[in-house]
Amino acid sequence: MPNKRNIKQLEELTGLFKESDYLVSTEYKDISANTMVALRKQLNSVGAKYRIIKNNIAHLAANDANISEFSNYITGTCALLITDLDPAQASKQLYKVIKDEDLNIKILGAVLNGEVIESNKVEQLSKLPSRNELIASAIGQIGAPLTGFVYSLSSQINSLVNVLNNIADSKK
Incomplete structure (x- = not known):
């Protein structure tokens, strides 16, 4: 029987999956808490959040949000980049931080305006100019x-x- 905390997380994550314009699934390894805080601050500067998730809850949330294909990109130690603002700017900032800080983060896939896309499309998106x-x-x-x-x-x-x-x- 699921506990209340997991049920609440499922509802919250399902809401994020339904409402967010851009979600990027990442697999991270060997990142300290301080580095994770710095990463989140840099992503917040472009209006994006970076959130560690439980895979089982994320799989259920993806199914509930009608993006079950996205479940294929939720593996390992997974975290999500979430934004409703400029997807190109968020992707660009994520790739910049990964490169500058030499972080062990792998882009797995994404959802852009309800459409599931592969990691190579996320990289292409990061190379586009920002909306502004x-x-x-x-x-x-x-x-x-x-x-x-x-x-x-x-x-x-x-x-x-x-x-x-x-x-x-x-x-x-």
Whole structure:
């Protein structure tokens, strides 16, 4: 018979699985508590959580959340990266921390907007620009022709003013 704590964890994890836009399953080894705290702080800086989970409860939660395929990626000493913000930024930060701190963390798989994806897709996602960078780029590309148009108009007006000033000077 399951205890109340496990039932509560199952309900909480099922809710996270249903509501979160991006979940990444990782297997970690030989990571100290202090290193885990530092990892969590760095992931929190981009709006992501990193949570150690019980595999049996996670399997049940994945089934309850209708992402049973994700259970295949919940093995070993497992922890989840969870975010509702920018998936590319969270993935980028996770890979950066793993590389910088030389951590023994293996990306197993993920769920992106309800679709189960493999670890190689998570790596590809980490190499994409963040959502804010894409928006800034799009705005810059939209604004560039307008800026050029305004510049060409202002140069024509300046030329006209110069011609009128020259005519006025010549009539004096």
